[in-house]
Amino acid sequence: MKQLAALALVAVLLSGCGYALVGRTSTLPEDIRKIYVEALKNTTRRSQLEQILARAIADEFVTRRRFEVVSNRSVTSVAVQTVPKTQYYWAVDTYIGDPNDPIFGPIFSFLAGNVPPVVDAGDDVLTWLDNGSVEVGLSATVEDSDPTTLLWTVVSQPNDPTSPQAFIADPTALNTTITLSALGEYVLKLEAHDGENPGQPDTLTINIFSDHCEAAKSSSDWTALPGDINLDCVVNQADMDLLLEQWLNCNGLDCPEPVAP
Numbered sequence: 068m069k070q071l072a073a074l075a076l077v078a079v080l081l082s083g084c085g086y087a088l089v090g091r092t093s094t095l096p097e098d099i100r101k102i103y104v105e106a107l108k109n110t111t112r113r114s115q116l117e118q119i120l121a122r123a124i125a126d127e128f129v130t131r132r133r134f135e136v137v138s139n140r141s142v143t144s145v146a147v148q149t150v151p152k153t154q155y156y157w158a159v160d161t162y163i164g165d166p167n168d169p170i171f172g173p174i175f176s177f178l179a180g181n182v183p184p185v186v187d188a189g190d191d192v193l194t195w196l197d198n199g200s201v202e203v204g205l206s207a208t209v210e211d212s213d214p215t216t217l218l219w220t221v222v223s224q225p226n227d228p229t230s231p232q233a234f235i236a237d238p239t240a241l242n243t244t245i246t247l248s249a250l251g252e253y254v255l256k257l258e259a260h261d262g263e264n265p266g267q268p269d270t271l272t273i274n275i276f277s278d279h280c281e282a283a284k285s286s287s288d289w290t291a292l293p294g295d296i297n298l299d300c301v302v303n304q305a306d307m308d309l310l311l312e313q314w315l316n317c318n319g320l321d322c323p324e325p326v327a328p
Contacts (some may be wrong), residue, residue: 110149112182113121118185120175127173146262149179184211184259184266195282200248203273206253213261217241222270224252231267 109117130314139251149155156176187208194201209215219238230249237243247253253273259266276282283289294302296309 082141082290111177111179113177116177123173123175137241152180154178162275165232179272180212181213181261181263184209184215184261186257186259186266186269188255188269188271191271192286193198193276193282194273195278196248196250196274202244202245204248205243205245205271207257207269207271209257209259211259211261211266215259215264215266217245218258219245220256221245222254222256224253224273225249225275227251245273247273250277 107117107121109115118224141267154176155178156174189205189207192203196201206220209217217239219235219240224233227249233244233253235243236245239290240268245253245255251274253275254269256268257271258268273284274285276285278297283300284298291298292300292302294306296306299305
C-alpha cells in the first residue's frame with residue numbers, strides 16, 4: 068500500500084561566512100509516492116511568503132515525477148519561530164534509494180528584517196481663529212512592533228510678522244496640540260524612528276480662516292443658503308433689511324415706471 072509522507076521544512080541559519088544545514092538525515096522510503104505539503108505558518112512581515120514557499124515546494128516534487136502532491140490530509144509539520152535581523156534558508160531535498168545520496172532541491176531564502184514605522188499624521192484641518200488664536204489637536208498613528216521616537220515639526224507657516232510663531236505643546240508626543248494665530252496655511256511634519264530604520268514622514272496641512280463661515284466657504288462643496296444675501300452663512304434680519312432696501316427695484320432693460328406712493 069502506498070504511504071503518505073509529511074513534508075518537514077527545516078531552517079538553515081547563517082553561520083560565520085557560510086551556512087549550516089539542519090535536519091538532512093531524513094529519508095523518503097522507496098514505496099512513498101504521495102506527498103502532502105501542509106500550509107506553512109508565516110511569522111515574518113513578508114506578505115504571502117508562506118504561499119510562495121508552499122507553491123514552490125509542491126512544484127519541486129511534481130517535477131520529480133515519482134511523487135504526487137495531494138491535499139486535505141491529516142499530518143503534522145514543523146513550525147519555525149523566526150528571529151528578527153536573521154537570514155533564513157529553506158531547503159527541500161529528495162531521497163531516492165541511497166539515504167546518503169540525496170537529490171538536493173532548490174534553496175529558498177528570506178530575511179526576517181526590521182520593518183520601518185508606518186506614519187500617519189492624520190487628516191488635514193480647516194479651522195478659524197477665536198479671540199486671535201486657535202488650539203488644534205494633533206492625533207496621529209504610528210505602526211511598528213518596536214518602540215519609536217517621534218518628532219513634530221512646522222515645515223511652513225504664514226509670513227505674518229505680527230503673529231507669534233506656531234507652538235507645539237509636546238513635539239515628541241504622538242497626540243499633542245499646536246497653537247496658531249495667523250491666517251493662512253500651516254504644514255506640519257511627523258517623523259518616526261524605531262532605533263534602526265526611519266519611517267516615511269507624513270505631513271498635515273492646517274488652514275486657518277477668520278471665522279467659521281470663511282472656513283466653510285473654502286470647501287469645494289459649499290453653497291449659499293437661499294436668502295443668505297450677504298453670504299455670512301446665516302439667514303437673518305440683516306438679509307431681510309437688504310431685501311427690503313431693494314424691494315421692487317429693477318435693473319433690467321425694460322423696467323416699468325416706478326409707481327408714485
